Amino acid sequence: xxxxxxxxxxxxxxxxxxxxxxxxxxxxxxxxxxxxxxxxxxxxxxxxxxxxxxxxxxxxxxxxxxxxxxxxxxxxxxxxxxxxxxxxxxxxxxxxxxxxxxxxxxxxxxxxxxxxxxxxxxxxxxxxxxxxxxxxxxxxxxxxxxxxxxxxxxxxxxxxxxxxxxxxxxxxxxxxx
Numbered sequence: 001x002x003x004x005x006x007x008x009x010x011x012x013x014x015x016x017x018x019x020x021x022x023x024x025x026x027x028x029x030x031x032x033x034x035x036x037x038x039x040x041x042x043x044x045x046x047x048x049x050x051x052x053x054x055x056x057x058x059x060x061x062x063x064x065x066x067x068x069x070x071x072x073x074x075x076x077x078x079x080x081x082x083x084x085x086x087x088x089x090x091x092x093x094x095x096x097x098x099x100x101x102x103x104x105x106x107x108x109x110x111x112x113x114x115x116x117x118x119x120x121x122x123x124x125x126x127x128x129x130x131x132x133x134x135x136x137x138x139x140x141x142x143x144x145x146x147x148x149x150x151x152x153x154x155x156x157x158x159x160x161x162x163x164x165x166x167x168x169x170x171x172x173x174x175x176x177x
Contacts, residue, residue, distance in 0.1 A: 002044040006106040009036050013099040014129075018136040021092045026081040033095030037102045045106045056166035057101040063162070064097035065089055067154060076147045077130070078140040092138075104167060112168050115160070122159040123152040 013036050017029035047053050068089035071077040075086070082090035104111060114121065127148040133139030141147035 002046075003106055006040045006044050006103060009040055010099055010103045012036065014096065014132075017092050017096055018133060018138055021079075021081060021090070021133075021138040022136045024081045026083050026090050026092055029092035030095035033092075033099045037099045040099075040102045040106065045102065047105070050105050050108050050167060051169065052166040053105050056105065056162065057098070059166055060101040060104065060162055061094065061097040063158065064100070065094045067151075067158075068093050068097075071147070071151070075142050076150065078142060079133070080138055080140075104163070108167055111163055115163065115168065118160040118163055119156045122155040126155040126159070127152045 013029075013033050016032050020029045020032065041047070045053075050056065065088075068077070068079070069087070072079060072082070072085065072089050073087060078085070079090045079093060084090065111118065130139055130141075130148065130151055134141060
C-alpha cells in the first residue's frame with residue numbers, strides 16, 4: 001500500500017510542478033516537492049532496505065540538476081520559468097529530481113529485479129519525462145529530437161550506474177560491508 005501512495009504522490013508532484021511552472025511559479029514546485037518527498041521518505045519508504053539511500057538521493061538529485069544545468073547553459077533545453085537562466089536549471093527541476101530519487105528508493109526491489117533493463121528504461125523514460133515538460137510548455141528542446149537523444153544516451157549510462165553503486169545491495173556472498 002505504501003508503494004502505491006509513493007507512486008500516486010510522485011505524480012502529484014510531477015504534474016503539480018509542471019502546472020505551477022506553466023503558471024510562472026519557479027520556487028513553489030520545489031516547496032511542493034520537498035514537503036511531499038519528506039512525507040514519502042519518512043512515512044512510506046522502508047529505508048532499512050536501502051543502505052545508502054541518502055547518498056543515492058544526493059547523487060541522483062545533484063547529478064540530474066547538473067546535467068539539466070549543462071543542457072540549459074548550452075541551450076539544448078530551455079526551461080521556463082527560470083530565475084537563473086542561462087546559467088543553471090530552474091529550482092523546480094531540482095524538486096523533480098529529489099522526488100524522483102525518493103520514488104526510486106521506494107521501488108528499490110522492483111528496480112533491482114529490472115536491473116538488466118535499467119538502461120532501456122532510462123533510454124526511453126527520461127526523454128519521455130522531458131517531453132511531458134514540452135507538453136506543458138515549460139521545456140523547449142532547441143535541437144528537437146537530438147536533445148531527447150542526448151538525454152536518453154546520458155541517462156542510459158548514468159542511471160544504471162547510480163542504481164548499482166548506491167541503491168542495490170551487494171549480491172555476491174564474498175562482498176562484505
